[in-house]
Amino acid sequence: MAFRGPKVWLWRWRRNPLRRRADAMEGWVLLGAGVLTVLAGVLAGLTATRSVEDELAREREDWRPAVAHLSERAPGTATAHTGTASGDRVWGRAAWTAVDGTAHSGLVRVRPGSTAGTPVVVWTDRRGALVSRPATPYEARLRASLIGGLAGVSTAAVPFIVGRAVRARLERRRMDQWDADWARFDPLWGHRTG
Missing domain, CATH: 1.10.287 (Helix Hairpins)
Structure with missing residues (x-):
């Protein structure tokens, strides 16, 4: 094992005849x-x-929840298990009214077999377009x-x-x-x- 002396701080800036540029x-x-x-x-x-x-x-300030209603029956069949995991959801067509009064429609995630007219909470931006739920603080x-x-x-x-x-x-x-x-x-x- 090689001998090592004490650690010398800032040795690169100290005067030393062996120090090179x-x-x-x-x-x-x-x-x-x-x-x-x-x-x-x-x-x-x-x-x-x-x-x-x-x-x-x-986003938390601008995005608002709105109640949409299914326009048609959702695909699939309703089961006794009504969990809320995304695996238990299907796409269904819904319609809602934006804050400015304009009518909008789009695909939303709902329980399989939901009937037409079922209310669904969706999140919309200022223009009424669908967005995801905003992040909590x-x-x-x-x-x-x-x-x-x-x-x-x-x-x-x-x-x-x-x-x-x-x-x-x-x-x-x-x-x-x-x-x-x-x-x-x-x-x-x-x-x-x-």
Whole structure:
């Protein structure tokens, strides 16, 4: 096992006769990539979270429930089991009146075998078009947090990966310099043994 001394912080910026210019450049690249990674990730995450929260709050404000009535009998047969899982539902044609008084119709999920005229609660936007039920405040926060986290991590990955690639390039360059220096001085030392 190789001996390792105590960890020296900020060694790339300290004066040292063995420190090369590439060491200082690597330090600045790592610092810049780290700062950009954190800033880009946090800003992108917060921006995406706020945007999703605002959009979902606007949906909760604009979308309203309406009572629709089936226009025709729904396909299938009614059974004793009347669960509300989507597997127990079929598409049926219904009609409803929007807030502005215009008549609308469309396909909605209903229990199999529901008769014509059966009331069904649907959600509509301001124009009366069918929409899904808006997210609750809890669901909106959860969704916004997940999307914001994903956006933050994805954005932060860009400067992180670029910084690692630049660091790898500097490392290869430094090793090439060491090889060139070793090739130049190795013949001078080679004749001392014997």
